[in-house]
């Protein structure tokens with residue numbers, strides 16, 4: 001029989017595994033909602049908040065091209081608008097099957113605003129993923145902590 005610490009550790013590992021699977025599945029579903037008539041390059045994202053909520057986003061393009069918003073920023077901004085400011089992880093996917101694709105530079109910076117220790121799951125269309133981190137994707141980052149007037153988070 002599994003007891004105490006080991007049982008707890010196993011349950012925790014299973015809960016984490018379930019959350020990753022759920023994020024991966026939700027980012028793939030979000031990609032199907034992408035509005036990308038110009039690039040025809042759909043992207044999906046799913047962020048995991050500190051309280052375990054998963055919020056998705058897709059890219060939303062614009063005829064001006066430049067006003068396009070990426071899937072990752074759509075998800076983060078949606079999460080913030082719903083009251084979340086503490087994040088743990090993000091899963092991102094596009095239609096490219098043969099390699100893992102990272103978020104664009106603008107999205108890396110926007111993620112950095114809310115945490116430096118995001119876990120990032122680069123997800124292929126078949127649901128396989130590569131785990132990385134925001135600090136690996138954006139080393140030596142500029143962060144809110146570098147400003148003399150640090151924004152009050154409340």
Ligand SMILES: O=c1ccn([C@H]2C[C@H](O)[C@@H](CO)O2)c(=O)[nH]1
Nearest residue numbers: 039041043059068070071103104
């Ligand atoms: O990290 C990225 C990179 C690109 N895109 C979108 C923007 C545009 O709609 C399309 C092609 O660049 O992909 C994202 O959503 N996330």
